[in-house]
Amino acid sequence: MGSLDGRVALITGAGRGIGRQEALFFASEGAKVVVNDPGVTPEGTGGDPGVAEAVAREIRAAGGDAVANTDDVTDWDGARRMVETAVEAFGDLHVVVNNAAIQRRRALVNMTEDEFDAVLAVHLKGTFAVTRWAARHWRDQGNSSDRAVVNTVSASGLLMPGITQGNYAAAKAGVAALTTACAVELARYGVRVNAVSPSMARTRLTEGVPGMSDTPDGTFDPLHPALTAHVAACLAAPGCPLNGQVLAVRGTSVTLLNGWSAGKSVTKDGAPWTVTELSEAMTAFPRRDPLAEAAAMVGGSLGEGNRDTLLAMVDTMLTDPR
Ligand SMILES: NC(=O)c1ccc[n+]([C@@H]2O[C@H](COP(=O)([O-])OP(=O)(O)OC[C@H]3O[C@@H](n4cnc5c(N)ncnc54)[C@H](O)[C@@H]3O)[C@@H](O)[C@H]2O)c1
Incomplete structure (x- = not known):
């Protein structure tokens, strides 16, 4: 029996990196998964519908349940369609994992308006848009309970200044603030809202970061992006007591972050x-x-x-x- 048996989970940006690992792990724990990903470049341009479908197909090939969705989290109607996709395909929605990401690194003096807006749109507006449509569904459902939202933040913006990443750090700090606001507002609908803060997970976003070594052969890999998926699954599981919390994940170390304090x-x-x-x-x-x-x-x-x-x-x- 899996820890997510019978749960329906919508995971954004689930075609690659940490999101892909979350989709695969959630499915292996018994969840039915909506794999959302438009398959964009790390900067958020272009698109490849095959990216989400490949993950959904991998889950089905392993005996699980998954459908692909290629909507963009920054698109208001697209965010609504993701929620509808879950309900149409699997009859309900229990978990939203807001994971989609882009990066546009630039020193502040050179950063363009578009570079700032695009990053805020995917991380902050995207998290809001998908959560808002899911919350509407849960409110309208009237009898929902033990629903979960798992947001994704970063040490950049919370613990570190995010040098040449002012856009990304500001967006992630905003997502952390949104997490606590939503946790209080959505508790009345039976929804817990928490966040994971991955660190040093080997994905295309961390290529070239000092300390990211090559994939080890056969041994335990402390930089594997699946390690974040296990923590996200714990927050998504029914009966998890946490609400409004941010968990930093580095390897197998899970740390409760305290946030701003006086x-x-x-x-x-x-x-x-x-x-x-x-x-x-x-x-x-x-x-x-x-x-x-x-x-x-x-x-x-x-x-x-x-x-x-x-x-x-x-x-x-x-x-x-x-
Ligand atoms: N890798 C790390 O060590 C690390 C550290 C801190 C935070 N994070 C956070 O973890 C999350 C996953 O990052 P990752 O490293 O796996 O990145 P990644 O680039 O490997 O994957 C991100 C996915 O999001 C998708 N995406 C981008 N824009 C989208 C949009 N508008 N709508 C839907 N999907 C979209 C991309 O197509 C991509 O497949 C992000 O929120 C990131 O900020 C990662």
């Missing part, structure tokens, strides 16, 4: 601060260095002197004429 504060009684007074009072605040914090985060993969290594990488990225 730090030290200063207060003045009964009158507004003058600029001089507030500047003086704020000397009590610890001086934080986002670059040092980022270097500490990725320290293991950068080795000794990681702050200097990261500084050199940042310099190279920012002086790249792109």
